[in-house]
Amino acid sequence: MNAHSVRESGLTSPPASSVRVVEVAIVDPSGALSPLSYAVPDHLSSAIVRGSAVAVPLGARRVTGVVLGPAAATKSLQLKGISAHLRELDVPPDLLDLAIWAARYYRAPLGALLRAVVPPPVRKLTRRVVKPTGAAGARATHTASREPSLLPDQRRADVTTLADRILDRLPQSGLDLRQLVEELGDGVRAALRTLEKRGLVTVEDAAVAHRAARRAVRAVEPASGVAPSFSRAQRQAEVWSFLRERAPHAVTVAELEDRMPGATRTLTALARRSLVVEVGTAGADVVDDESESSKRLPIEAVPSAWERALHGAQEVAIAAVRDASGRFVPFLLFGVTGSGKTEVYLRAARDARAAGRGVLILVPEIGLTPQLIAEATRRFPGQTAVLHSALTGPERWQAWRDVAAGRAGVVIGARSAVFAPIPDLGLIVVDEEHDAAYKQEELPRYSARDLAVMRAKLASCPVVLASATPSLESHQAVLQGRYRQLTLPARVNDAPLPEVQIVDLRTQAPGSGVAGGPARASRDPNGAPPPPSPLSPVLEEALVENYRAGDQSLLFLNRRGYARFTQCEACGQVQNCPSCSVSLTLHRARRIAACHHCGFTRKPVTHCPGCGSLLAERGFGTEQIEEQVRTLLPAARVARLDRDTATSAKHLRATVDAWRHGELDVLVGTQMVAKGHDAPGVTLIGVVLADASLHFPDFRAAERTFQLLAQVAGRAGRGHKPGRVLVQTRQPDHPSLVAAQQHDFLRFARGELALRQDLGYPPFGRLTRIVVEGAATDVERRATAIARRLIAIAERMDASDRPQILGPAPAPLERLRGRDRTQLLIKAPDAPAMARILGAAALERVTAGDSTLRVVVDVDPVNML
Secondary structure, eight states: OOHHHHHHHTOOOOOGGGOEEEEEEEOOTTOOOOOEEEEEOGGGTTTOOTTOEEEEEETTEEEEEEEEEEOOOOOOSOOOBOOEEOGGGOOOHHHHHHHHHHHHHTTOOHHHHHHHHSOSGGGGSEEEEEEEOOOHHHHHHHHHHOSOTTSOHHHHHHHHHHHHHHHHHOOTTOEEHHHHHHHHOTTHHHHHHHHHHTTSEEEEEEEOOOOOOOOOOOEEEEOSSOOOOOTTOHHHHHHHHHHHHHTTSOEEHHHHHHHSTTHHHHHHHHHHTTOEEEOSOSOOTTSOTTSGGGTSOOSOSSGGGGOOOOOHHHHHHHHHHHHTTTSOOEEEEEEOTTSOHHHHHHHHHHHHHHTTOEEEEEOSOGGGOHHHHHHHHHHSTTTEEEEOTTSOHHHHHHHHHHHHTTSOOEEEESGGGGGOOOSSEEEEEEETTTOGGGBOOSSSOOBHHHHHHHHHHHHTOOEEEEESSOOHHHHHHHHTTSSEEEEEOSOTTOOOOOEEEEEEGGGOOOBOSSTTSOOOOOOOTTOOOOOOBSSOHHHHHHHHHHHHTTOEEEEEOSOOSSBSEEEETTTOOBOBOSSSSSBOEEETTTTEEEOTTTOOEEOOOSBOTTTOOBEEEESOOHHHHHHHHHHHOTTSOEEEESTTTOOSHHHHHHHHHHHHTTOOSEEEESGGGGSSOOOTTEEEEEESOGGGGTTSSSTTHHHHHHHHHHHHHTTSSOSSSOOEEEEEESOTTOHHHHHHHTTOHHHHHHHHHHHHHHHTOTTSSEEEEEEEEESHHHHHHHHHHHHHHHHHHHHTSOGGGOOEEEEEEEEEEEEETTEEEEEEEEEESSHHHHHHHHHHHTGGGTTTTOTTOEEEEEESOSOOO
C-alpha cells in the first residue's frame, strides 16, 4: 500500500503494536470478496465494535463494510484504515448473527447477505472533507520553502498559488472536497497533496449528516374550524369530503388509497393548506428516537377495529402465542380458508406492541395483500412500515431508519423484510408460509420462512407460520414435536366450505362458447379452424346460471397468454425461443410472441419459416379464457388478473377493489387471484385445467397442485351464500385432486409423506441442487468433475450419513438465456451431513478465474427447473 492511500484513510502508519485491526465484510452484491483486514484509527477506536458499518478504501474506491470482529494476526506493517463510521447503518448483533448463519447454511457469500441487511443508498453516506490542521509553523515553512523543483516552473507556481488560495478559503470546520474542486478547478487535488505533505491539511471521509426526511402522513383527519374553497381543485374536494364524512374518526392513508387510488398526492396538497391533521403517527420529528414514547405507541387509536367477535379456537390460539412471549416457540397456525388466521396474528401483534416489542409480518408478495396492509395500518396507525421492492431509494432509507429507531414497530414486507432492523423483536409472522415466493432464486439464495424461524430463535420470541395448506416440511415438524400446531377448523361465520365437483374432461364434449347458441365461429385471424373451447359444457352452464343469479364467478388457470405455442400444420415445426429451450407463448392482446423465462419477444409470424405453411395456435392461457367468457356472457363485466394486466400497483389495486366491491361479474386469473383477495360475492370458482401443474419435473408438483386448488377453492362462499367449485381434469383419481375435493389436508399429507420417505426427499432428508451453466461441452466436463469430487468426499463419510449424488444430467430447462445447463442433486440424510460435504467440496471456488462458466449451489431448492 502506498503512502497516499494511507493518508486517505486517516491512518499515519503508527507502530504495528499500537494498531487495532478488525475484520470487515464488504457489502457486495456479487459476493466476490472475502472479509478483509483494516486498521482502526485512534479517533474511531472506541466507536468501532462488532456490527459497526464503516466506509473503507478498496483500491481506488470507497465501499461500505460491516465489522465482524478482531482480525487474525497480520504481518503487514501498513494496513489501509477505516475511513468513517456510518453509525446510522450499524447492524444489530442478532441481524449480523443471522446473516453469518445464512451465509454458512446456504453457502452464500456473506457480502451478498449483508447487501440485503444494509439499506441501498450506502454509496451516498460518506463525503471527502478537507480540514486545516492549524499548524502555523508549518504554514510559515510552506510560505518560505514553497514546492521543491520537481515540477516544471509554471506548474510549480500554479500549485503553490492554488495551495495558498485553499488555505485562505478553508474554515476551521473544513470544506467538502467536491465544493473546493467546483470553486478552484481540477488542480485542487495536486495542491492538496502538497499541503498534506506539509501537515497543513487533512483529507478525511466523513459520514453524511442526513436531515430527517418528512415522513408520509399515515393517518389523517380534516382540520377543524376551516371552510375551504376548492373551485379549481376537484380532487382535493373529493378527498376532503370523504374525510369529513368519516369524522370524527381518522382515516389511514392505506384505507384512503384503497378507496381513492392516488389520494396520497392529494393529501400532500391538503397538508400544505393546513386542511388535514396527522394523528396517531410514530414519526413526528420532535420525538426523540430513543424515547420510550417513540417505542410504546397508542394501539387503541381505532378501537372499532378490535371489536370483532372471536370464536373459541381463535381465542385459544391467541392465548397460546401470548403465553409464549419472550421465548422461542415456533407455531404452525393451521386453519381452513376463511377461519380468521389474520385476526389471530394481528391480536398477537397487539399483545407484542402493548409490551413495547416489535412485530415482523412476512407475506409472499406485497402487491397481492392490500387488505392485510390496510387492516394492519388501520389497527396500528402511525406504527406500520411496509417494505417492498417498489420503494425508491430515499423511501427505503427512510423506512429503514424508522424501523431501526423503533418509530415503526410493525413491519410488513416480502422475503427481504426478514432482515428489517427491528429492535426488541417480540413476534414474527409468516403468512402463507407454504408459498414458494419466500425462496430467493438469485444470489444470495435463502428461504425467508426458514430464516424467520432462525431469527425468532436468536431474538427469543415466538414465530407463527400461518397457512390453510401448510408445507409438508412444517407439517412434519409438528409431527416430530419441533413445532406446536394451533388449529382453526371452521370459518369465522360458520359458513360451510364450498362444494367441490370434479369435471372429467375425458367424458366431456367441448363447450359451445356461446350461451345457448351454436358452436363459436372461427376467431383465428389466419383462417385456421378454431380450437375446442377449454370450458366444458358443465362449466359454461354454471357460469351462465351464476351470472343470471347476480353472483360473481372466478376462473383460474395458472398459465398466462393466449396460446401456449404456435405450430406448423404441415411440418410440425414449433416456434421456439432462440435463447431458451422453450416455445414462445402467443400474446394476442400485446401482439407478441414471448419467452416467459428470458423475456425475448418478437412479432408473431403467421406462416412457417421452414415450409411456408400456416401456423396453428396450440393450447390456451388466461387471455383466451377471458375471450371465451366475453363470448359466452356478452353483457357481463369481465376482467383478467395476471402478470400481463397487473402492470402497475394502481391497476392491480383498481382491479382488486372492483372485484371486492362487486363491480365485476367474472374474474379470470392466474395464481394471483388465489392470494389474499377476498370477495364475499363469489359463489362459483372454475379451475380450467387442474392437470397443468401435476407433471412438472419437480418432486413437489403434487403438493403445489393440492395447495393451489385448496387456496383457489377457498375464495368461494365467504359471504352469506354457499360456494361451489368446478375442477376440470383428465386425471380425476389423482390423490391431490381427491384430497382437494374433500378439503382434507391430512389425507393428502399422509399419502405424500409416505412417498417422500421412500425416496428420501424432504422433509425426510436434505437436498442441494447444483447447476452448471455455460457452453455445452464445458458444462458437461465441469459437471462431471464436480460429481467425481462429491462422490470422493461422500465415500470418505460414515455410511450412516453418507450423501447420495445424482447426476450429472441435463437440467429440465436445458438451455436458459443462451447458456446450456447441467445439474446434479445431493441427497443427504440431515443438515449436518449436507454441510460437511458442501464445506469439503468448496464449490464456490470451482469456477475461479473462468468467466465462461457459472456454478449455482442451491441449498433446499424450491425451483427444480
